[in-house]
Amino acid sequence: MPAYPLMFTFRDAxxxxxxLAGVTLSGRALMxxxxxxxxxxxxxxxxxxxxxxxxxxxxxxxxxxxxxVLFDFAEESADFEAYKKEVERFYYEPDAEEERRxxxxxxxxxxxxxxxxxPFSSLPMESPExxxxxxxxxxxxxxxxxxxxxxxxxxxxxxxx
Amino acid sequence: xxxxxxxxxxxALKQCAKGSTWRVATHFRIVKYNNRVFxxxxxxDSIELGHIRKMIRYLGIDRDCAKKILPV
Numbered sequence: 001m002p003a004y005p006l007m008f009t010f011r012d013a014x015x016x017x018x019x020l021a022g023v024t025l026s027g028r029a030l031m032x033x034x035x036x037x038x039x040x041x042x043x044x045x046x047x048x049x050x051x052x053x054x055x056x057x058x059x060x061x062x063x064x065x066x067x068x069v070l071f072d073f074a075e076e077s078a079d080f081e082a083y084k085k086e087v088e089r090f091y092y093e094p095d096a097e098e099e100r101r102x103x104x105x106x107x108x109x110x111x112x113x114x115x116x117x118x119p120f121s122s123l124p125m126e127s128p129e130x131x132x133x134x135x136x137x138x139x140x141x142x143x144x145x146x147x148x149x150x151x152x153x154x155x156x157x158x159x160x161x
Numbered sequence: 162x163x164x165x166x167x168x169x170x171x172x173a174l175k176q177c178a179k180g181s182t183w184r185v186a187t188h189f190r191i192v193k194y195n196n197r198v199f200x201x202x203x204x205x206d207s208i209e210l211g212h213i214r215k216m217i218r219y220l221g222i223d224r225d226c227a228k229k230i231l232p233v
Contacts, residue, residue, distance in 0.1 A: 037163040039211040048201045049215035051163050068188040069200050075187050093197055095219050 002114035003105035004031040005160040006040070006123075007131050011153035012067055013140060016074035016083050020140040023070055023087055024153060026133055028160075029062065030102045031055060031120070042066075043102045044133045046095025055119055059157055084137040091135040106160045116159065125161035163209040166231055171208055174217070177226035194220040 011024040028043035038058040042048035050065050052058030070087065077083035106128070108114040116123075139145070175181055181194035190202040199216045202208065214233050217224060227233055 035163045035210060039163075041211075041215055047197075047199045047215075047219050049212050051209055051211050065201055072186040072188050072191070072200060089198070090200065097218050 005106040019080040124158040165207040
């Protein structure tokens with residue numbers, strides 16, 4: 001069974017000690033079938049993994065684990081600047097081995113060496129070049145911050161192709 | 162159900178990661194080693210092996226040493 005190189009975008013509002021932070025992350029993760037179950041390993045951010053009986057359950061658990069990590073950071077940060085620093089460290093610390101595995105899986109699928117199976121075959125496909133990894137940590141309680149409905153970002157999972 | 166090991170057995174990895182620090186936050190255990198932080202080790206008494214494999218890879222814990230302790 002092939003490994004699946006996935007891309008995702010999450011946006012969260014996180015309450016901290018005297019601040020409200022907006023965290024928008026476009027990242028990478030690798031879905032594999034191991035130990036008779038599904039695992040989703042974070043590539044960027046790299047320090048996260050989740051499992052489930054189905055890919056869909058694994059997505060949801062990965063999403064929730066990511067959010068809970070942001071909550072732990074908020075509890076341990078004295079102010080917004082400390083929180084921003086911690087979230088960015090979490091995002092920028094690379095996992096070189098996982099990045100290599102992600103790239104190999106991507107090349108296997110792009111070259112046709114591996115064929116995606118359901119439900120991955122019906123996931124939206126995107127080129128990694130069109131969705132670069134990035135993170136933005138904003139202080140939503142900063143004076144002058146304006147809010148509009150266009151700030152809302154739905155969770156997005158896609159397959160790199 | 163994914164294969165799991167007891168946390169007390171996972172803690173034995175400390176002998177493969179001299180100088181590592183392990184502590185508990187509200188939602189997860191946080192392990193620091195090699196100037197890196199793994200903030201998402203589950204707090205359950207039993208931990209699935211994928212989480213441990215990920216932590217070993219991410220923190221750069223000696224795999225040969227880890228394999229003597231856990232089936233990773």
